[in-house]
Amino acid sequence: MVSSQASLTTALASGDLRRVHHIALNVQDMQASRHFYGSILGLHELTGNEVPATLRELVAAGKVTNFVTPDGTVIDLFWEPDLTPPDQDPHRAFTRANHLAFDIDPQLFDTAVEVIKQNQVSIDHGPVTRPTGRGIYFYDPDGFLIEIRCDPEAII
Structure with missing residues (x-):
């Protein structure tokens, strides 16, 4: 049974959310994306024990790569080889x-x-x-x- 106090909560308080935990992006070409985020933008790619335990199997299989920003935000790249945006013109938004x-x-x-x-x-x-x-x-x-x-x- 839910307590009456819990049922009165309709919004999180300012400060309840502590930080951005991670950002996940689908990528079509994992090698091109790894080069872009790691070599061009200079983000640190997580390896070995740095990889979150929940993603180690996917990383080992080449389906996910993780980078971390200097402030600690993790960017997860999920390999989706069949990914195509609805419109090939990048000037037209294809996501929210x-x-x-x-x-x-x-x-x-x-x-x-x-x-x-x-x-x-x-x-x-x-x-x-x-x-x-x-x-x-x-x-x-x-x-x-x-x-x-x-x-x-x-x-x-």
Whole structure:
């Protein structure tokens, strides 16, 4: 039986959710995606005992790869070789998600832009400068929109 106090709870309180645990993305070409997230974006790929125990069999079978951001958010890439978006034009949204944004130190922003360009990553738009900072939007190997952004540099 549910207590009367539990039945009165209609929403989580601010702070109940502690952090983003992980982000899961379906990818068509696991090797291209591993190269993109690991070698181009520089995220750390989890190996050995770093891999969550619940995913070790899938990782061993080559069906999942895990990366971690510097703040500890895990990005799980699930291999879906038959994955195709409803529309092959990446400028037309094909999911309810808009984009995944990574924050970077303002002094490293131009370097990130050059890395994206040198690796011939498909750029959607940018770099752009706004009151909220600078950003560049580009596509991962499966056409998912990624942003690298930074806060405005401090005025000295």
